[in-house]
Amino acid sequence: MATAASQSVDTGLQQLARRHLWMHFSRMGGYDADHEIPIISRAEGCYVYDEHGNRYLDGLSGLFCVNAGHGRTEYGEAAARQIEELDFYTLWSYAHPRAIELAARIASLAPGDLNRVFFTNGGGEAVESALKLARNYHRMLGKGQKHKLIAREVAYHGTTMGALSATGITDLRTQFEPMTPGGCHVPNTNVYRWPEDREETWAADAIEERIVFEGPESVAAVILEPVQNAGGCFVPPDGYFQQVREICDRHDVLMISDEVICAWGRLGHYFGCERFGYQPDIITIAKALTSAYAPMGALIASDTVAAPFMEGDASFAHGFTFAGHPVAAAIAMANLDVFEKEDLCGHVLAKEAEFRGMLETLHDLPIVGDVRGAGFFQAIEMVKDKETKETFNEEESERLLRGFLSAELYKRGLICRADDRGDPVIQLAPPLISDTEQFEEIHDVLRAVLTEAWDQVVS
Numbered sequence: 437m438a439t440a441a442s443q444s445v446d447t448g449l450q451q452l453a454r455r456h457l458w459m460h461f462s463r464m465g466g467y468d469a470d471h472e473i474p475i476i477s478r479a480e481g482c483y484v485y486d487e488h489g490n491r492y493l494d495g496l497s498g499l500f501c502v503n504a505g506h507g508r509t510e511y512g513e514a515a516a517r518q519i520e521e522l523d524f525y526t527l528w529s530y531a532h533p534r535a536i537e538l539a540a541r542i543a544s545l546a547p548g549d550l551n552r553v554f555f556t557n558g559g560g561e562a563v564e565s566a567l568k569l570a571r572n573y574h575r576m577l578g579k580g581q582k583h584k585l586i587a588r589e590v591a592y593h594g595t596t597m598g599a600l601s602a603t604g605i606t607d608l609r610t611q612f613e614p615m616t617p618g619g620c621h622v623p624n625t626n627v628y629r630w631p632e633d634r635e636e637t638w639a640a641d642a643i644e645e646r647i648v649f650e651g652p653e654s655v656a657a658v659i660l661e662p663v664q665n666a667g668g669c670f671v672p673p674d675g676y677f678q679q680v681r682e683i684c685d686r687h688d689v690l691m692i693s694d695e696v697i698c699a700w701g702r703l704g705h706y707f708g709c710e711r712f713g714y715q716p717d718i719i720t721i722a723k724a725l726t727s728a729y730a731p732m733g734a735l736i737a738s739d740t741v742a743a744p745f746m747e748g749d750a751s752f753a754h755g756f757t758f759a760g761h762p763v764a765a766a767i768a769m770a771n772l773d774v775f776e777k778e779d780l781c782g783h784v785l786a787k788e789a790e791f792r793g794m795l796e797t798l799h800d801l802p803i804v805g806d807v808r809g810a811g812f813f814q815a816i817e818m819v820k821d822k823e824t825k826e827t828f829n830e831e832e833s834e835r836l837l838r839g840f841l842s843a844e845l846y847k848r849g850l851i852c853r854a855d856d857r858g859d860p861v862i863q864l865a866p867p868l869i870s871d872t873e874q875f876e877e878i879h880d881v882l883r884a885v886l887t888e889a890w891d892q893v894v895s
């Protein structure tokens with residue numbers, strides 16, 4: 437098993453990081469001589485190594501993105517070849533071969549008539565672009581009043597001001613208010629917390645009720661992830677997305693599938709919507725498009741949504757200097773070659789039951805309330821009482837997650853996510869090349885740490 441007994445080798449990086457680096461979503465004040473910044477300096481396959489040489493199983497694939505696994509030198513070779521041929525050109529009024537080839541390849545993989553690819557540098561920009569496109573599309577058709585956006589509670593769609601209006605996590609929003617107008621939130625599909633007599637159609641009905649409440653003439657789009665990440669891998673009830681599709685059609689509202697995490701094999705398919713059999717109008721992608729070897733995102737629009745922008749003197753007045761960067765596009769092409777050659781989607785479908793099965797065995801621990809998810813995207817919800825599903829209050833949750841679990845999992849060589857954006861969960865999203873050895877390792881560390889968490893923190 438990977439263990440991470442910290443030997444203190446002073447590389448000087450700790451001090452420099454504490455003085456100069458501003459880490460994202462991080463309590464910088466919490467790092468001192470006794471609390472090191474985890475500095476990851478090397479990676480290979482499913483494992484990463486810190487500056488002291490300690491090995492960790494990357495149970496989160498970076499941040500849900502290194503899907504093909506770390507250390508693939510052929511991606512570097514593809515990048516080097518591209519730099520020799522063409523280092524950079526922009527997509528502002530120009531095109532270049534790799535962006536064209538990649539757009540065509542993405543379109544050939546995307547379901548139905550999702551044929552038009554608009555590149556960005558990451559997921560937040562992809563969401564931001566999709567929201568602007570939805571508004572602009574309706575305006576092009578003379579329906580300029582349609583500008584509002586329906587998103588789900590606790591969902592994370594990014595941090596830029598437009599994307600943040602879709603993000604449904606109160607603590608991420610309040611400090612930056614006022615929000616971009618138009619964001620409306622509806623219940624998610626946290627079925628574990630639904631009363632037993634609740635109808636399966638309840639959450640989709642809530643979307644229609646909100647559209648009607650707002651006035652369909654004012655609503656541009658609904659945005660949802662195939663499996664909602666924040667809150668802990670909420671899977672949809674049967675028929676949910678089909679019903680949402682019908683609601684969107686009934687009210688002339690675009691359906692945006694935010695697949696920044698769920699695309700590229702995470703759920704065993706190139707796109708998450710394929711797993712649940714629905715056809716969105718726009719898909720947003722990023723992260724594993726390049727398996728995170730270079731930053732890149734995109735929105736994929738249907739022919740219908742793109743059509744008004746493809747005629748006469750019309751244009752989508754939106755863009756980013758680096759979007760569709762030739763080096764990132766070359767790496768994405770190399771990444772998709774690996775997906776094809778190694779059938780990573782097929783591997784996830786073949787192995788997800790084994791992975792899930794190992795996590796299910798943790799149900800005998802008193803702290804494990806629910807195990808849920810799809811593909812290589814799973815969550816364990818922790819509870820104080822299995823029978824009543826009683827959760828932790830804010831202070832307990834802080835003590836459990838930040839005071840114990842995060843550090844203990846890391847100390848034992850497992851990187852995963854202990855998260856309380858909803859109720860406290862541990863999230864697992866290992867590289868898609870993971871197999872029995874890694875599942876067993878994840879299981880063993882979790883069993884030990886969750887047992888100790890119950891003894892030390894809860895009981």
Ligand code: PLP
Pocket residue numbers: 558559560561563592593594595661665694695696697722723
């Ligand atoms: N949308 C979803 C569903 C995400 O999970 C994320 C990031 O995790 C984003 C958007 C934002 O992506 P990025 O961090 O690349 O801006």
